[in-house]
Structures are given as structure tokens and as C-alpha cells.
Amino acid sequence: GAIGFDHIETVRELMMSSEGSGGLDLPGLRIERSFGYVLIEAPAPHPTNFNVPLLIPGRTELPGSPTSHVETRVFRASENEERYNTKNWAYVDWDRVPKPLCLRNWRPGDRYRPQGRASEKKLKHLFQEDRIHSWRRASWPVVASSRGGGENDIIIWARSFGAAANFAAESTSRNLLSIQE
Numbered sequence: 001g002a003i004g005f006d007h008i009e010t011v012r013e014l015m016m017s018s019e020g021s022g023g024l025d026l027p028g029l030r031i032e033r034s035f036g037y038v039l040i041e042a043p044a045p046h047p048t049n050f051n052v053p054l055l056i057p058g059r060t061e062l063p064g065s066p067t068s069h070v071e072t073r074v075f076r077a078s079e080n081e082e083r084y085n086t087k088n089w090a091y092v093d094w095d096r097v098p099k100p101l102c103l104r105n106w107r108p109g110d111r112y113r114p115q116g117r118a119s120e121k122k123l124k125h126l127f128q129e130d131r132i133h134s135w136r137r138a139s140w141p142v143v144a145s146s147r148g149g150g151e152n153d154i155i156i157w158a159r160s161f162g163a164a165a166n167f168a169a170e171s172t173s174r175n176l177l178s179i180q181e
Contacts, residue, residue, distance in 0.1 A: 003027055014038070023134075034134040051104040054143055056177065060103045062141055070103055070141060071180045077173055090163035094175040097167050098145035098154055106140035112155035115168040126161050143179055 007026050014022055014033050023032040032039045050063040054072060062068040074094050106123050113120040127137055144153040157163050157179045169176050 003029070032135055035131045037133060039133070039135050049105055049107070050139075051102050051146075053146075054101040054103045056101065062103070062139065064139060068141070068181070070143065071178075073178050075176055075178070077169070077176050089178070089180045090157050091169035091173075091176045091178055092156060092163050092167045093169050093173040094177040095173070097156055097177060098147045100146050101156060102144055102146040102153070104142055104144060104153075106137055106142055106158070110142065110155060110158075112158070113165045114158070114161045115163045115165045117165065123158060123161070126158075130160060132160070141181065 003026055010024060011026070011031055014024060014031060015038055017033065023030065025031075028042065030039075030041055048064065052060060052063060054060050054070065057073040059069050059071045062070070108124065110123040111120050112123075114126070123140070123142075126132075127140075132140075141159045142155055143157040144155050146153055155164055156167050159181055163169075163179070
């Protein structure tokens with residue numbers, strides 16, 4: 001069907017709302033509001049989950065995103081090696097990381113304790129704190145240990161939130177894994 005007056009009024013109400021987020025489907029369009037912004041696009045199929053082995057060392061492309069990738073390398077730390085972690089570049093202690101590692105997208109319920117945080121948090125709450133729009137979350141890259149498999153994997157690093165506190169490189173770390181987006 002075609003878009004009519006009632007559809008336009010519903011979109012206007014969504015745009016004028018001052019709280020929360022929301023979305024609606026119209027004939028041939030998907031409308032989402034998040035943190036005061038509105039996205040209008042052709043409806044996409046359900047987000048495709050991805051879970052691929054992380055190439056170490058190497059460059060792992062994010063499935064469905066030709067311009068995004070994660071690069072890794074392992075090296076022996078020297079005494080004067082800088083072990084500084086930023087949000088999109090992390091050094092983790094290679095000897096403590098549970099292997100093998102995979103690159104996957106964020107899933108509802110994911111939680112971990114980023115370096116510098118006192119406690120574990122759900123990624124959903126971190127998204128809200130950093131005002132990450134809802135439409136960017138489905139393909140959000142996460143490096144995890146695939147040792148536990150499926151629901152039991154352990155998050156090592158997540159885009160914008162950095163290395164997990166229990167695996168972040170320390171002054172005593174001998175072998176480092178660099179994760180860079």
C-alpha cells in the first residue's frame with residue numbers, strides 16, 4: 001500500500017516525542033528514533049549475526065562491512081613497551097587470554113568489565129551511556145573467546161569500550177596481543 005496521511009502523522013508523533021527511542025514500519029520504509037535522531041531507510045532484513053575466527057596475526061574483515069576490519073598481532077613485550085589501551089586499540093595479555101578468539105557482533109545480554117571500570121556492565125548500558133544510536137548496535141564488533149561456545153563466550157574487547165579489565169596488558173605482561181580497529 002501507499003503511505004497516507006495517518007502514516008505521516010504517526011511519523012510526526014515519533015519525531016516529536018521527547019523521551020526514549022522507538023521505531024515503526026511503513027510501506028517500503030523503516031523509521032527509527034534514537035537519542036534525538038531519526039533514521040529513515042528501506043526495511044532491512046533481520047540483522048545477520050556473525051561469528052568468524054579472529055585472524056592472529058592478521059586482518060579480519062567485519063562481515064557485511066567492506067570498510068571495517070580488526071587487525072591483530074602478537075609480540076613479546078620489552079621493558080620499555082607502552083601498554084596503553086585506547087578505545088579502539090587495545091593491548092591484552094596474550095598469555096592470559098582464553099583461546100581461540102572470534103570476532104562477532106554484539107548480542108543482547110552481552111556483558112563484561114571494560115578496563116578502568118569497577119564492575120561488569122551490559123553492553124546495552126554502555127551503548128546508552130555513550131549515546132550509541134540503536135541502528136548502529138546490531139553489527140557492533142566484539143572480540144571474544146570462543147572456548148565456552150555460544151552463550152558462554154568471554155568478551156576480550158569491544159569497539160569503543162576497549163579491553164576487558166581481566167585481560168588488559170599490565171606492566172608484568174610478557175606477550176601482548178594488539179587489537180586495533
